[in-house]
Amino acid sequence: MSEPIFKRLTLIGLGLIGSSLARRAMQHPTGARRIAGEIVACDSSGLACDRVRVLGIADRVEPDATLAVRDADCVVLCVPVGALGDVAARIMPHLAPGAILSDVGSTKQSMLREIEPILRADVALVPGHPLAGTEYSGPDAGFSTLFENRWCLLTPPEGTDPGAVARVAAMWNECGARSREMDAAHHDRVLAIVSHLPHLLAFTICGTADDLADETRSEVLEFAATGFRDFTRIAASDPVMWRDIFLNNREALLEMLARFTEDAQAMARAIRWGDDAFIVDRIERGRAIRRSLIELNQA
């Protein structure tokens, strides 16, 4: 029986992602733990800590982050990206020499901007982003199979110990995810279009509907056909998490929104002037993208 990847893994933030990782790490698929010998959970919310205890998804719950990280060979920050800098600053003096510091945030340049300046020389920084989630949040929303067949993108800064990167990748592989290294700026551009912009559009259309005159508004709810209903599912996600994502990836997101707005205006113009060919071309491109996704098994 081989040793687990980490002796002690500390997870800070037991929301959907943190609690899912905790659940998976607690499993013994072959009779022995594969990810970590001991899992320590830490959350600033007393309620979340209580739930983690009741659910039994960690070996130990330690509400004080400075104590929770003690002697851990890996610490994964699973807090909203807006809280990463503060939490990292608080735990930095207490990390074990040689420890790996990772995260699961959806924006990676902001993570590096906040943490690289305060990083200790004897700590390896391996930022990570598992592309997985649901519209639910909190310790009860997690499940151990959340990461199966998903990607986890890693954006280690230049010079990071390759051994540390490999161990974080191995952790995600144990969770059933594939991992890939990527430049942080490139990550932020790709995520802006595949995830952040769709969420911005979904939140916005719900607001637009909410502003309609009362009679129409109530019928929007009553007759929510396929399109709108699908958008509201995306829009049901956690507000603080998404505010942080928008603010921490503002450049890439605003650029993608500007491109999108130009395209939407071009579509509006084609509709106003009856430009059949333009409209059909745009719709065909949507279908082609969908077909590519199905071929890539991402649909």
Place this chain on the structure above:
Amino acid sequence: MSEPIFKRLTLIGLGLIGSSLARRAMQHPTGARRIAGEIVACDSSGLACDRVRVLGIADRVEPDATLAVRDADCVVLCVPVGALGDVAARIMPHLAPGAILSDVGSTKQSMLREIEPILRADVALVPGHPLAGTEYSGPDAGFSTLFENRWCLLTPPEGTDPGAVARVAAMWNECGARSREMDAAHHDRVLAIVSHLPHLLAFTICGTADDLADETRSEVLEFAATGFRDFTRIAASDPVMWRDIFLNNREALLEMLARFTEDAQAMARAIRWGDDAFIVDRIERGRAIRRSLIELNQA
């Protein structure tokens, strides 16, 4: 055993909606047909006619629309809304006296605009719109339960025989749908926000992604996270049908798009200037709408 609602029901256009209605009408839930004694199918595509014959979802296939409507007490046009006027003009002289003419199109003002001027005095016009569909099309895509627990909106012009409206409503009720009468202009505004605008946004974001530089574009496909993937499903729908919907509901759709664009720009400004409260308020509204939908059992 009571008589079926119609003696002979003719369906013109056997795509997703028409073929689903045909399948449902052919069933004998209580040992006898409830919707129509005879179902006649008509499609301008020889391929579609062949499929309907093979699938056995009509009593008779008649490719010539002028013959297909003969002696039918109800004719439902299930063609893209852009084709409604032409088909109606062709069949009008051949409709039986007292026949009901209905449709399933997603835009209702344009339907009335095209058909009312050519309507015979002895034919009852009962425009309908079942709020049901998938991203698939064609006779093979239909299924008999498509309309269960869905709405069918009816927008009869003033003065339409209430008995004719009641029979069309009864047909949709037999399909498992609830029906509601509504003014055509109001219908078009509600559908613009719940269905047409979401589809326009979904088609557009696929196009925006398709225009990205090659490296990013391929990774958009590879890492299509929840948000983008959900949009592409909406965007997979039939191009001709959607072109027609956009062009035939242009006023309401362009108005909703203009409101949406203002709201998206306000969100962009809040992100640029870090207006936390505005961003969270918009996201909270999305969640509130989602909760209302769940309470209304529409999610």
